[in-house]
């Protein structure tokens with residue numbers, strides 16, 4: 001199984017289209033990302049890691065996992081990462097409005113989308129177990 005960190009791939013391959021002055025970060029070129037990942041995704045067996053999902057083709061996935069975090073914990077995590085001001089507030093607000101969960105539900109069939117809490121190291125361990133179980137269930141049902 002491969003871990004595809006979309007942010008890292010974009011950085012390594014320079015898959016950007018301009019710079020966002022407000023958030024002080026490069027803007028992802030979604031079409032270039034799709035082209036870059038198409039071959040590896042069509043082989044299967046990938047875990048794709050990103051903070052958005054609506055631009056990925058549905059055919060790439062059999063399971064979509066949305067990790068959720070309580071707002072106070074998220075605030076502290078993002079501050080530690082160096083986020084502040086509007087960027088910090090917008091990220092926390094996005095979690096309050098469960099924007100990514102809704103994006104996933106709007107983009108993929110509801111039965112594919114799993115929402116998991118990720119507040120504590122125990123949650124982290126549980127989530128790894130749950131995701132491994134989801135993968136092996138799907139594999140035994142579909143790969144002969």
Ligand SMILES: Nc1ncnc2c1ncn2[C@@H]1O[C@H](COP(=O)(O)OP(=O)(O)O)[C@@H](O)[C@H]1O
Pocket residue numbers: 077118119120121122123124
């Ligand atoms: N389940 C968790 N329990 C405790 N701390 C966590 C958990 N998940 C993430 N963190 C903390 O938050 C930081 C950011 O996590 P990361 O997985 O990089 O978040 P994202 O990719 O969503 O921005 C990690 O370095 C870690 O310190």
